[in-house]
Amino acid sequence: MALxxxxxxxxxTKFAIWKIEESAEELLSKLQLDDNxxxxLRNLSKGKRTLHWLATRVLLRYLLQTDEYIHCPSDSNGKPYLPDYPYKVSLTHSFDYAGVMLSTxxxxxxxxxxxxxxxxRIKEKFLKPNELTFISTEQEILQLYACWCAKEAVYKLQGxxxxxxxxxxxxxPFNYKAQGVMxxxxxxxxxxxxxxVYYEQFQNYMLGYAVG
Structure with a gap:
């Protein structure tokens, strides 16, 4: 993986993004997993889903600076947590990248x-008519993604x-720029x-993040 x-x-609070360059076997060799x-992992479909799951765990190990086993279960709502560390955690992934955010x-x-x-094609499914009124015609796609990432970040935060x-x-309402806050x-x-909620363009991706 490349940071x-x-x-x-x-x-x-800190976060990191890694580019996934290894195979599932290479990622797995960097981890210790319990039976659950x-x-x-066996129940995940092969391919990107497996790579994403493994990569977030390897990146979590990097951020926590440990080679020991990290217990990172999910609660009944599917929200991950770290019972053995003082951090709240959020995980994300998209195509060739994985991200982890930690905060005390x-x-x-x-x-x-x-x-x-x-x-x-889906903007009306996640933005109300009054929200769509402030979307810039010049930067429409980027601003729509900023809004989506913001709502997804808060969804994960509230759990x-x-x-x-x-x-x-x-x-x-907010004016879109390459890096900003809404x-x-x-x-x-x-x-x-x-x-x-903070947002920023990262290569051809959009990133959104928030802390409660």
């Missing part, structure tokens, strides 16, 4: 997506199933929580 991006947001993880400040969420024009990108999350309101169970 292509390492960033410390502050003393409590071995079973999960609070829950965190990270999303990486390759940029393709297919997002134009509960049943949260709708369209109905429960609202992004406030404000997202999460409306759930009669309460509103507000998050600052």
């Amino acid at each position: 292509v991006y390492l960033r410390e947001l502050d003393s409590a 993880e071995k079973e999960r 400040k609070g829950e965190c969420g990270m999303d990486l997506e390759i940029v393709k024009d297919k997002v134009l 509960n199933k049943g949260v709708s990108f369209l109905h429960d999350m609202t992004i406030r 404000t997202l309101d999460l409306h759930k169970d009669g309460k509103t929580s507000t998050f600052q």
Whole structure:
């Protein structure tokens, strides 16, 4: 694997992105897995899904700077956690890249997506009409991906199933640039929580991340 991006947001939060260049066998040789993880790995479809799962675990080992076994189970909602470390964790992957975010400040969420024009066909499925009004015509695809990554990052951060990108999350108007921040309101169970979500272009990918 090749580390292509390492960033410390502050003393409590950092993330990294790796380019996956190894085979599944090479990645597996860098890990120790328990019986549950071995079973999960067997149940994954071969190819990218297996590579993504293995790569995030290898990258997690790199960020935690250990060669020891890392227990990283998922809760009943599918959210990963680290019972033996003081960090909250978020995992992401897209095509040839894997990403991991760690924070001792609070829950965190990270999303990486390759940029393709297919997002134009689904924009009404994750953005309300009032959100679509501030999307730039000149940078439409990139801004749509920034919005998607922001909602996905907050979805991972809050950790509960049943949260709708369209109905429960609202992004406030913002002007798109290659690296920026937006404000997202999460409306759930009669309460509103507000998050600052950072986004940036990474090669031909879009990255979004937030800390609670």
